[in-house]
Amino acid sequence: MDRIAAIKGREILNAKGRPTVEAQLITERGIRVTASVPSGTSRGKYEAFELYDGETRHNGRGARKAAENISTEICRALAGMDVADQEAIDRTLCRLDGTPDKHRLGGNALLAASVAAAKAGAASTNQPVYRYLGQKDIRPALPDILATVIAGGVFSTSGMEFEDYMAVFHGFSSFPKELDALCELRFSLEKALRGRYGDFPEDGGALAAPCASSREAFRWILDTAESLGYAGNVSLGLDVAASELWEPDRGVYRMGEDRCLSTSQMISYYRGLCGEFPLTLIEDGLDQDDFNGFAELSGALPGVQIVGDDLFATNPERLRKGIEHRSANAVLLKINQIGTVTEAIKTARTASEHGMDVIVSLRSGETADDFIADLAVAVGARQIKLGSPVRMERNVKYNRLLEIWQELGM
The missing domain is CATH 3.30.390.10 (Enolase-like, N-terminal domain)
Incomplete structure (x- = not known):
């Protein structure tokens, strides 16, 4: 001891x-x-x-x-x-x-x-942290990558209505090859967008390009993936951050100065996007208090990952409520939402026991601590959301996952 x-x-x-x-x-x-x-x-x-x-x-x-x-x-x-x-x-x-x-x-x-x-x-x-915190009878495995490559929402200068436009990686033979693909896609996408729009800022490494619409942003990501030969291994993800758009007094989501949508209209909008694009993940598609709306959204889009971030806040009690309502099929795990490692692991295990995907995520105000890379492996996360690989506070986590991959001999 x-x-x-x-x-x-x-x-x-x-x-x-x-x-x-x-x-x-x-x-x-x-x-x-x-x-x-x-x-x-x-x-x-x-x-x-x-x-x-x-x-x-x-x-x-x-x-x-x-x-x-x-x-x-x-x-x-x-x-x-x-x-x-x-x-x-x-x-x-x-x-x-x-x-x-x-x-x-x-x-x-x-x-x-x-x-x-x-x-x-x-x-x-x-022991390495991922073994120390992990379940002893489960062989560790590395998560797939989610990466925000185009930034929008109320905290971005791009003017896009939603917060994160993500590339969802899957089907690669190894984690290093998946990370290589992310790096190629991110840099090729930047070259293409700057060729079209000229100078624009980055937001946490994501490209705050002034695309005209979500559909245009999706086409840029898909066209870039196809040009690199990754069309079958990259789908799309969307972090709506809908609570930032919700106007409770009016019961609508403000999608722009002249456009407001009800809950049912938002769900119809997502259904249309999923029919038009390989949109396989929607995070915080509705307000953080709307457990019933989330359940309706999940029922309307079978096969799509409906992810609760603000909805669950990495809180075991809120997660249990979501499970009762069948509100989502995935939980975003952010350890600073709950405040201790044990509570975060409890949330992850509760989700897994009920057939939900676990996605470990960083925050925008990150540090150079690589702990969540080990945590993602420890809890058997399906995916990890670390952002674009152009800032060291993100890359220390990618680099730690590469190190774990080598340790595991995968």
Whole structure:
């Protein structure tokens, strides 16, 4: 047994230049690990609370209070605990905070400590993290890739109505070949779009090209895949982020200045897209509170992955409600939505036990921590959503998956 000797927090910057927290955990036998947590730009209302300072620094979004909570209350609570007892550590963290959404100490503070403990626990047992956290009777396998290649939505300058236009990769003989295909597609797509539109910004590595419509964006992705010989291995995915479009007072989704759609009209719109394109995945197609609407959407599009992100918020209780309503057939797993490793794994296992796909995802405000690559393998995720391979906070995770592939001899 190796016990936690100390855990220290500090404020660092994420990929968007905004503060987040990092935890360094030290065990009595001298193991030292660090863990840093991301933050999201588009956040559902059921996510764990991110604690910020509220001062003038960084427009109130400094993270020194959360870092201090790691170094003080969290350190005192975890000191002396067996570093390999992840469930006990995470129970202690949740009880210490004592709030449903982890707002007292901050979900960001709790998650940094939880991930650090998982890394140290793996090191103390001489295992890679994916084996340490995985089910012992299941052979690890690598997930397929989802990648946002064209950006839209309310947080983008492109003017596109939806948030993420994704390439969905499948059917490759190995993970390295799949990653090669992503890299080729991303760079070829950029060349084609810049040839058509000239200069435009990127958004987290995705191309914020001012396409005229979702249909045009889809055609660019498919034409590029076909030109590279990947037509049979690339389909389309769409992250709608529909809660950003929902106007509850009017009961409509605003799709532009002069266009509003009801729930049934949105479902008809998706049905039309799926009939016209190989659209095999729709994430957050309706508002985060509309479990019944999601069930209707799932029934209308058999064979399409209907993914709950804000709908479930990586929360086991919300997932169980979704299972009762048959709202979706896939769950997006974002560990900072729930705040501890144990709760995230519980969500993943509950989904798998009910025949749902698990998709592990990064956040827009990522860090250079590669933990979720191991987590995706540990929970048997069907897919992983890491974005375009042009930024190092994404590529450290792709590179870790390559390393795992080599370790597994696949």
